[in-house]
Amino acid sequence: MTHKDLIVWKKGINLVKVVYDMTAGFPSSEQFGLTSQIRRSAVSIPSNIAEGCGRNSDKELIQFLYIALGSATELETQIIISGELNFLKKEDVAVLNESVNEIIKMTTSLIKSLKTRNETK
Numbered sequence: 001m002t003h004k005d006l007i008v009w010k011k012g013i014n015l016v017k018v019v020y021d022m023t024a025g026f027p028s029s030e031q032f033g034l035t036s037q038i039r040r041s042a043v044s045i046p047s048n049i050a051e052g053c054g055r056n057s058d059k060e061l062i063q064f065l066y067i068a069l070g071s072a073t074e075l076e077t078q079i080i081i082s083g084e085l086n087f088l089k090k091e092d093v094a095v096l097n098e099s100v101n102e103i104i105k106m107t108t109s110l111i112k113s114l115k116t117r118n119e120t121k
Contacts (some may be wrong), residue, residue, distance in 0.1 A: 003046075003052075003053035006049060006053070008049060008103060008106040008107055008110060009046050009049045009050060009053075011099065011102065012042075012045040012046030012068075013046050014099075015046075015099050015100065016042045016045075016046065018095075018096065018099065019038060019039060019042040019075075019096070020039060020042075022088060022092055022096065023035045023038055023039060023087075025087075026082070034081065034082060034085075034087070037078055038078045038079070038082065041071045041074045041075035044067070044068065045075070045103060046068075048065070048067045048071065049064065049107075052065055052067075052068075058114045058118050065107055065110060065114075069104060069107050069111070072103050072107065075100055076104075079093055079096045079097055080093065
């Protein structure tokens with residue numbers, strides 16, 4: 001199994017595409033600010049899942065899943081800020097946060113599963 005087989009990785013890739021689309025309309029003054037931060041956070045999620053899967057152990061995978069989880073919660077905050085600044089519509093904030101929260105739950109479940117698997121070894 002590789003990272004490409006993981007549903008959470010696939011959802012992360014889809015989230016990146018949606019984030020890039022939705023941030024394309026941000027003010028040009030935010031190009032190196034919030035737009036860049038949001039995009040980096042989104043890209044970091046599937047990237048860290050992939051990097052963790054490419055490592056040699058569940059322990060390292062778990063470490064990278066925690067990093068992906070941190071990026072997801074960072075993205076969630078940036079989406080809220082974007083809504084508060086009226087860069088995103090309320091319905092767009094809701095759609096993005098629903099996707100992010102799904103990824104957070106899936107990543108958390110994967111971490112728990114891997115930890116349980118390692119406890120039984």
